[in-house]
Amino acid sequence: MSSGQTHTDAHTDACVLDEGLVRRLVDGRFPRWAGLPVERFPSGGTVNAMYRLGDDMVVRLPLVKGGVADVTAERHWLPRLSPLLPATVPEVLGHGEPAEGYPWPWSVYRWLPGEIPEAGALTDPVALAGDLAGFVSAMRAVSLPGAPGAHRGGPLATLDAATTAALEELRGLPEEDVDCDALAAVWQDALRAPAWDGPPVWLHADLMPGNLLIEGGRLTAVIDFGCAGVGDPACDLFPAWNLLPAGAREVFREKLGVDDATWRRGRGRTLSQALIALPYYRKTNPAMAGNARHVIRAVLAERGQVPRGAA
Numbered sequence: 001m002s003s004g005q006t007h008t009d010a011h012t013d014a015c016v017l018d019e020g021l022v023r024r025l026v027d028g029r030f031p032r033w034a035g036l037p038v039e040r041f042p043s044g045g046t047v048n049a050m051y052r053l054g055d056d057m058v059v060r061l062p063l064v065k066g067g068v069a070d071v072t073a074e075r076h077w078l079p080r081l082s083p084l085l086p087a088t089v090p091e092v093l094g095h096g097e098p099a100e101g102y103p104w105p106w107s108v109y110r111w112l113p114g115e116i117p118e119a120g121a122l123t124d125p126v127a128l129a130g131d132l133a134g135f136v137s138a139m140r141a142v143s144l145p146g147a148p149g150a151h152r153g154g155p156l157a158t159l160d161a162a163t164t165a166a167l168e169e170l171r172g173l174p175e176e177d178v179d180c181d182a183l184a185a186v187w188q189d190a191l192r193a194p195a196w197d198g199p200p201v202w203l204h205a206d207l208m209p210g211n212l213l214i215e216g217g218r219l220t221a222v223i224d225f226g227c228a229g230v231g232d233p234a235c236d237l238f239p240a241w242n243l244l245p246a247g248a249r250e251v252f253r254e255k256l257g258v259d260d261a262t263w264r265r266g267r268g269r270t271l272s273q274a275l276i277a278l279p280y281y282r283k284t285n286p287a288m289a290g291n292a293r294h295v296i297r298a299v300l301a302e303r304g305q306v307p308r309g310a311a
Contacts, residue, residue: 014063015102022051022059024100030108033057033094043210046285047226053108057093061106068104070226073148075107078225085138087131088112088213088221112221114213117243119294123217125248131219132207132244133255136236142202150205152273153231156191156265159272163187166275173279178296183271186303190268194261200230207238209291237266238273241298242291249302271299 019038027034036054043050047067051059062068075092082089094108122128152159167187171180204211205227213221237258240249253263274295281288 015061015104017049017061017063017102019051021100021102022061025061025096025102025106026053026059026108028099029096030094033108046281046288048224052111056111058109058111059096059106060109061096061102062104065104067226070224071105071107073228074225077144077228080144081142081225081228084142084144085135085222087135087219089225090221090223112213112223114215114220117209117212117214119209119243119291120245122243122245122248125245126251127218128214129239129244129248129252130255132212132239133252135219135222136204136207136256139204139236140201140233144202147200147202148229149200150203150229150231150235151227152205152269153200153203153229153235155195156193156232156234156268159269160191163272163275166272166279169279170275173282176278176282176293178278179300182300182303183275183296186271186299187268187275190264190271193264193268196232196234196262196265198233201233202228203231203233203236204228205231205235207236207242209239209243210287212239212243232262232265234262234265234269237263238270241267241270241295241302242274246298246302249298267299267302270295274299 019040023038026036026038033053037052038059039052041050041052041058047062047064047070048060049063051061053059060071062071074090075095078089078092082091090112091110092107093110096106096108098104117128167180167184170176170178204222204225206224207222211222211224212219213223240252244252258266274292277288278292278296281292
């Protein structure tokens, strides 16, 4: 796995990790890898830390207790999902366990080359939109039994309290210069959209730019399946607003055949994530805060609004 974003620990309850501890964990659990170089890899993630192990592996360790379920879920589902998807997904090479004072399970993965795509700097956004639509379509076609519910995959109304609270917090941050009235209107429109009434579909459920890898402008891998499961297909429309420009966004929608109600819910879900992330990460995680601002601009532009200060 790979990431090009800068990591800043944002959670106050984050576990303290360093290269020495990871070295001891690896040596104790996997003697065959003892002595391989261990180096912290900068990442925009907030739940897990990554350390390069040699040239072709990476150690991924939860920073907070909430990341433990991601580790166990990936161990179970990644080998089953991998042959069904058009993009490469992480391959788990080793199961680490609590030791050396570190309290949670952790994993060793094969390193995946590639770059994190950056909104506004895509070399072939239309082709990437097609690649992303192909991945989402393949996820929806998965029929593996026993699927968990996807994180964020439930009814949109379950996000209303947190989204409304985030909007109120942003109203108190004039330096962010966010048109909260316009954003509240977009959110209310999403809540009014008809709910998904079909069977739940498989979702990645966290298609942020930091979980995508590209080479030559094309999608090569998708990482971090800790949120994956089944739910409302609108949940996997995130790239439409957090990454793709307007023209490529329409290509993404067309290739997926997204109806109006699902599109409105997808826009609302993406906006909700951004609104909650911005006040929380604005001083601690530049990558997350920057992408949240990008989503807000994209949503307002699509709805015919121009963000204040953007002219």
